[in-house]
Amino acid sequence: MLHMASFLLLQSVKIMSTTYTSNFNVEFKYKPSWFSYFISLLSIFCIFLNLSLYGDDLASETVYLTWQKDPTTTMTIQWISSKKEKEVQLFYRQSTEANWIQVKGIIFNFPHSPSYFINRVELTNLEPDTEYIFKIETNSQTHLFRTLPCSLQRPLRFVVGGDMYHDGIDLMIDICKQAAKTNPSFALVGGDIAYGVGASYIPLQKIERWIEWLKAWHQSMITPEGRLIPIIAAIGNHDLIGHYQQTPAQAKIFSSLFPMAETSIYNVFDFNSYLSIWLLDSGHANPVSGQQTTWLNRTLRERQHIQHRFAIYHVPAYPSIRNFNNKRSSIIRKFWVPAFEQGNLHAAFEHHDHAYKRTYPLLQNKIHPKGILYLGDGAWGIKKARQLKHTQPSYLAKFISIRHVIIVTLQSDKQYFMCINEYGQMIDEYQQNLESSNPNTIPNLNYP
Structure with a gap:
């Protein structure tokens, strides 16, 4: 802030002593009065004072919650x-x-x-x-x-989405407010959060997008009871310099804003023994194959006893808009989908395509009653969702070109997914019953 004020002061003095050349090549010097000097210095002082006050306000306007460790006994405040x-x-x-x-x-x-x-x-x-x-x-x-419970004695709700501050911040806020009304325990975000990086560097105006995003999140992601809603985030291509095939060094903003216990960007969060969520890196700061896939296989095997098992990542294995055989989706299907299937994952939240989709349960790329559900495709803050330019893939049970957020409600034996638009209207719903469940009941969505 002091550096900025000094810069402005130097610029002011420079302007006061500048020699100007007119369009007719006639030079003249601007000779300010002492009153002009006083007004200029007073203006700089006011800017400095405003920055100081803004600094204090900035703290209260950008407070948000996330987790590095156990969501039932810890909370990270930033x-x-x-x-x-x-x-x-x-x-x-x-x-x-x-x-x-x-x-x-x-x-x-x-x-x-x-x-x-x-x-x-x-x-x-x-x-x-x-x-x-x-x-x-x-x-x-x-x-x-509020910290999370140790067990599912009552339903647990969270919201899921991605591709947030793509267009105007108000578009994102509209969805945030509808999501917050459902009283979620936390939000799960699948990348492309503030679109706050460049292809090869990060200009200062991109940094401001992160600040604007944090202010909007703080302002709108508050439950009806006044509680801040924690965020758990997976990385997307617009969250790091270079977008793809980079290293964690290019994702310093993301890893600083959403710190994890590990430094490799991908992680798994365990909510005692009732919920595990894998946050995966779809080829941005870490390769899909190799170490990440080995880790994924191991951690899935270790969590077979967990009641509810989900993964979230950015690039979809089963895209709605992009071609099924695109390189990045094909790599994910080759390395991660077999791990999901062997590890009995229940659902995967995908993003990147800027529309809404829900697949049929899929097993080995075919519709199967014991398959995995893939849903999402990321359109939290998209002004105009993308349209299909090809025949709707046969693996899609539902496709809508619409801005949305997904509401997930968990009971001990059920998983209920509801998609709503910016007006809070339901546009899709789906229930998965675990093996011991009664398929005829829908969870009570009015629980506080």
């Missing part, structure tokens, strides 16, 4: 600031308690930006299924969150 504090402190307590607990965090530079800093505090040893209240030391505003 926010952006425009100045680097000597230390980061946060106060929290259970909403039913009176005494605040003080905890320190870390602060570090926002990657590729001289103007912003990321503040991070991880809370640990929390009680499951418990509401907490917290406040940042530099701001008296309080925020609420």
